[in-house]
Amino acid sequence: MDDRSKPVPIGSMVPLTGPSAADGAEFRNGMILACEELNARGGLFGRPFQPIFADTCRQTAKEVVTAARWLIEKHQVHAIINGYNIGAQNSEYEPIADAGIIYVHANTLLQHHDTVMSDPQRYFGCFMADPAEYWYGPGFIKFLSWLRDTGQWIPKSDRIAIISGSTPYSIVIANAMANSATSFGWKVCFGPKIVQTPTSQWRDVIEEVRATDPAVLANTHFYAGDLAYFQRQFVENPIDCLVYLQYGAVHRTFTDIAQEASVGVIVSSIVGLLRDEMGKRFEERYTARFGSGSTASIGCQSYSNMHHYAVAAAMAGGSGAPGNFEQNRKVAFALRGMIYRTVHGTIRYHPDWQAVVPYPVVTRDPSLGMPHIFYQIQDLKERLSMIAPEPYNTERFVYPPWMSKGAPRRL
Amino acid sequence: MRDTSDRRSVDDEKLDAIWAGLDATDDGIFVWSAERALVFINEGFRRNWDLPVRIGMDYEEYASLIAHSQEWMIPGEPDERFQNTLNDFGVATDADYECASGHIVHVRQRPSAPGGMVVTFTDVTAIKRNERELREAKEAAEAMDEAKSRFLRAANHDLRQPLASLKILIYSCVREQDDEKRAEMLHAMGVATSIMEDLLGALLQIGQLDAGRVQPRITSFQLSELFERLHIQFNHQASEKGLRLRFVAPSKTVATDRALLERILSNFVGNAIRFTELGGVLVGCRKEGHGLRIDVLDTGRGIRQEDFGRIFEEFYRVTDNNQIQKKGLGLGLNIAKRLADLLELPIGLRSEVGRGSTFSVWVPLGNIWHSDISAEVDISETVAGEFAGIPMLLIEDDDFLRESMTQLLRRWGIDVHAAANEDEALELVEDGAVAPRMIIADYNLEVRTGPDVIAAIRARTGEDTPAIIVTADAEPRVIAGIRDAGIPVLIKPVSPPRLRVMMHNLLFEPDLLKSADI
Numbered sequence: 040m041d042d043r044s045k046p047v048p049i050g051s052m053v054p055l056t057g058p059s060a061a062d063g064a065e066f067r068n069g070m071i072l073a074c075e076e077l078n079a080r081g082g083l084f085g086r087p088f089q090p091i092f093a094d095t096c097r098q099t100a101k102e103v104v105t106a107a108r109w110l111i112e113k114h115q116v117h118a119i120i121n122g123y124n125i126g127a128q129n130s131e132y133e134p135i136a137d138a139g140i141i142y143v144h145a146n147t148l149l150q151h152h153d154t155v156m157s158d159p160q161r162y163f164g165c166f167m168a169d170p171a172e173y174w175y176g177p178g179f180i181k182f183l184s185w186l187r188d189t190g191q192w193i194p195k196s197d198r199i200a201i202i203s204g205s206t207p208y209s210i211v212i213a214n215a216m217a218n219s220a221t222s223f224g225w226k227v228c229f230g231p232k233i234v235q236t237p238t239s240q241w242r243d244v245i246e247e248v249r250a251t252d253p254a255v256l257a258n259t260h261f262y263a264g265d266l267a268y269f270q271r272q273f274v275e276n277p278i279d280c281l282v283y284l285q286y287g288a289v290h291r292t293f294t295d296i297a298q299e300a301s302v303g304v305i306v307s308s309i310v311g312l313l314r315d316e317m318g319k320r321f322e323e324r325y326t327a328r329f330g331s332g333s334t335a336s337i338g339c340q341s342y343s344n345m346h347h348y349a350v351a352a353a354m355a356g357g358s359g360a361p362g363n364f365e366q367n368r369k370v371a372f373a374l375r376g377m378i379y380r381t382v383h384g385t386i387r388y389h390p391d392w393q394a395v396v397p398y399p400v401v402t403r404d405p406s407l408g409m410p411h412i413f414y415q416i417q418d419l420k421e422r423l424s425m426i427a428p429e430p431y432n433t434e435r436f437v438y439p440p441w442m443s444k445g446a447p448r449r450l
Numbered sequence: 451m452r453d454t455s456d457r458r459s460v461d462d463e464k465l466d467a468i469w470a471g472l473d474a475t476d477d478g479i480f481v482w483s484a485e486r487a488l489v490f491i492n493e494g495f496r497r498n499w500d501l502p503v504r505i506g507m508d509y510e511e512y513a514s515l516i517a518h519s520q521e522w523m524i525p526g527e528p529d530e531r532f533q534n535t536l537n538d539f540g541v542a543t544d545a546d547y548e549c550a551s552g553h554i555v556h557v558r559q560r561p562s563a564p565g566g567m568v569v570t571f572t573d574v575t576a577i578k579r580n581e582r583e584l585r586e587a588k589e590a591a592e593a594m595d596e597a598k599s600r601f602l603r604a605a606n607h608d609l610r611q612p613l614a615s616l617k618i619l620i621y622s623c624v625r626e627q628d629d630e631k632r633a634e635m636l637h638a639m640g641v642a643t644s645i646m647e648d649l650l651g652a653l654l655q656i657g658q659l660d661a662g663r664v665q666p667r668i669t670s671f672q673l674s675e676l677f678e679r680l681h682i683q684f685n686h687q688a689s690e691k692g693l694r695l696r697f698v699a700p701s702k703t704v705a706t707d708r709a710l711l712e713r714i715l716s717n718f719v720g721n722a723i724r725f726t727e728l729g730g731v732l733v734g735c736r737k738e739g740h741g742l743r744i745d746v747l748d749t750g751r752g753i754r755q756e757d758f759g760r761i762f763e764e765f766y767r768v769t770d771n772n773q774i775q776k777k778g779l780g781l782g783l784n785i786a787k788r789l790a791d792l793l794e795l796p797i798g799l800r801s802e803v804g805r806g807s808t809f810s811v812w813v814p815l816g817n818i819w820h821s822d823i824s825a826e827v828d829i830s831e832t833v834a835g836e837f838a839g840i841p842m843l844l845i846e847d848d849d850f851l852r853e854s855m856t857q858l859l860r861r862w863g864i865d866v867h868a869a870a871n872e873d874e875a876l877e878l879v880e881d882g883a884v885a886p887r888m889i890i891a892d893y894n895l896e897v898r899t900g901p902d903v904i905a906a907i908r909a910r911t912g913e914d915t916p917a918i919i920v921t922a923d924a925e926p927r928v929i930a931g932i933r934d935a936g937i938p939v940l941i942k943p944v945s946p947p948r949l950r951v952m953m954h955n956l957l958f959e960p961d962l963l964k965s966a967d968i
Contacts, residue, residue, distance in 0.1 A: 100948070153861060184701065187701060206959075207958075214838065218833075223674070223821075
């Protein structure tokens with residue numbers, strides 16, 4: 040085959056089996072749709088993109104590193120682009136840095152900042168296309184304060200209870216929440232208490248929380264199933280407080296298990312499909328391609344990362360195979376410099392972190408950051424209500440059914 | 451043109467030379483006879499002054515010409531000028547007049563022996579301009595000098611607050627036995643020092659206020675942090691006087707210049723403490739329109755109505771104060787007022803003599819989404835990682851490895867305590883000085899093995915602290931021996947991701963350790 044029409048191999052490390060297989064399937068869909076769209080427009084200077092998928096199963100360090108090596112050594116991929124893999128703790132950066140290729144992921148890990156900044160020359164190609172998990176903490180505290188300050192919710196006190204799962208992701212978010220709370224007029228009355236996860240047994244910790252009588256209860260564990268059990272056990276004898284559950288509660292699995300108990304729950308995501316014209320058109324294309332059971336709001340992550348990479352490679356004059364450091368540095372330069380508005384907001388890499396900057400918790404300009412979106416489950420039959428932040432929100436917060444509306448508090 | 455008719459009788463060459471000399475000078479010269487007729491006009495006048503005069507001109511006509519001239523700006527009404535000029539004939543006078551052309555002329559009039567007079571016209575424009583420039587330069591220098599003096603007085607005034615706190619804290623800290631209280635005091639000292647630093651910066655700005663060079667930086671922020679800083683700054687002073695100092699932290703976002711607002715409130719609170727002998731000071735907020743009114747209430751002596759207007763003046767002090775030397779220089783409220791004016795924030799005062807005062811400043815509400823997060827600038831694992839602040843004991847006898855491992859762990863936010871051998875390690879945990887939540891030990895430690903040292907530490911602390919052994923000895927028998935002791939092991943060179951996962955599992959998910967697949 041003529042080199043000028045030879046496909047550009049793009050690797051994608053996705054959990055096609057194991058506990059995150061549902062997300063993995065969507066990440067795979069997103070890559071497929073992006074490559075199909077790009078190839079229909081002529082690919083990269085006439086060369087079609089060819090996605091190659093490696094299953095990362097339970098996403099352990101060994102599995103993810105093995106997947107990276109397989110893609111680099113066997114398939115000579117020019118880039119690895121995917122959604123998230125939890126548990127690898129950046130160990131996959133080493134074979135990728137050795138090969139000098141581009142790596143774009145949505146691992147949502149603060150340690151990405153430290154790894155990249157520890158040796159920017161070595162990790163020049165490693166990009167995190169979503170904000171670090173840390174930002175969930177202050178973002179949530181700001182959201183609560185916004186509800187309070189705008190009078191949408193009148194908290195009965197300034198007390199927050201925080202439960203964390205035992206993964207690094209949950210612990211970092213819980214700590215970040217606790218650290219930011221005081222600055223915004225909140226007091227942490229419970230936790231962060233680390234609960235061994237996965238688990239479906241939450242009654243004991245809920246009772247411990249009840250004793251502290253909080254106005255808000257946040258659980259930073261993120262497995263959809265575990266959270267569904269948490270919520271079911273919570274509503275058996277609810278506490279008069281807001282309930283926030285970490286990312287996993289956006290999944291259909293959560294509402295499927297929690298059913299009516301899920302109504303009123305608040306959940307957030309720092310990567311979420313927007314409901315503007317751009318987002319709606321993408322959702323239509325995605326559903327048309329993969330069926331009504333598919334979830335565009337998850338597939339959009341790898342989809343956007345692939346499109347962004349393709350534009351950067353075109354700007355750089357082409358992609359680079361393993362070992363072609365010079366060309367891949369040009370691609371990395373283009374990725375870093377380009378502000379790319381996609382279906383879930385803006386990808387703009389921080390020049391030092393090489394990670395996306397969140398809006399509004401870091402940047403105040405929605406055109407320069409990826410929105411941290413807050414949803415509320417208001418109607419089981421409808422999609423999640425997007426209640427913050429402006430200008431993306433489409434619905435307003437409503438009091439959860441288990442809560443009483445307190446008398447207005449004086450300042 | 452010279453009229454020489456009066457000089458025809460004088461043919462002396464010497465006299466001609468005198469006339470020529472008088473013509474050559476740039477000063478204008480008139481000579482008036484005792485009959486009040488103009489008998490001499492030199493060429494210098496005609497060259498430099500545009501006034502239609504002629505030889506033989508009557509003085510009354512001249513006075514009228516001067517009085518109605520549009521070229522010479524002489525004070526007073528024309529009739530008055532005319533009369534004054536007439537009256538001044540033969541009188542010695544000196545006056546400066548400005549011409550329409552911008553020149554300044556010095557007119558000197560002197561009586562002459564026969565009852566006439568001589569008048570000279572000198573262009574003093576350059577001299578006057580120099581004089582004015584010198585005067586302005588002098589005034590500017592004096593203003594700068596005054597600004598400097600004011601700055602120094604303000605520095606003295608404002609730095610006294612945290613300095614006083616520092617002195618009290620140092621005094622108390624020296625005697626304090628309780629480690630926790632000492633740590634608290636050291637923290638407060640750190641805050642006081644940073645406040646002094648901020649103050650110097652702010653005072654430099656105050657100095658610039660005079661020059662109109664302070665540019666407020668409006669941001670949205672939570673008042674609670676600002677209140678906390680003020681509380682730390684003033685708490686010790688209030689306690690020293692036996693006063694209650696209470697801040698009711700608001701849960702609202704405001705939009706103004708954070709540092710300048712802190713200066714305003716700091717002056718209010720400082721003043722309140724200074725002028726209150728019994729009771730306390732309360733700082734709180736009340737929603738008012740689209741903003742918050744921040745009130746600083748005290749139970750002090752109060753202020754008389756007639757002093758309300760002047761209390762914000764620079765260096766103003768209430769006159770019945772019999773302890774002036776201890777009560778500051780009266781700059782604080784002036785600074786607060788000037789800053790509030792700059793920020794366009796209304797300030798208010800309510801007071802009753804003998805019952806106390808309330809100083810207030812109104813600030814507009816801000817957008818919570820835009821409010822600053824203090825940690826955002828240098829967010830890293832050091833401050834927010836999962837291991838942040840966890841105390842750990844590292845035992846490694848190789849200096850280079852100990853140093854590099856310490857650096858790696860510190861980058862992850864771990865509170866590393868490093869030891870080269872068993873004795874140093876035991877010394878660290880002696881009396882609970884360090885209460886490690888984890889131990890990492892090298893296997894080959896001079897005379898002892900890592901597992902022996904771990905056992906010794908556990909025995910000393912009475913805690914079954916989680917531990918990891920790192921070893922360069924990959925001998926299967928050695929590895930098996932360590933694992934049999936129930937301690938997980940990593941082979942050197944240690945992979946940071948593997949170490950991280952193992953540490954996480956030991957600390958947070960011990961069940962995973964058995965099936966760890968790293």
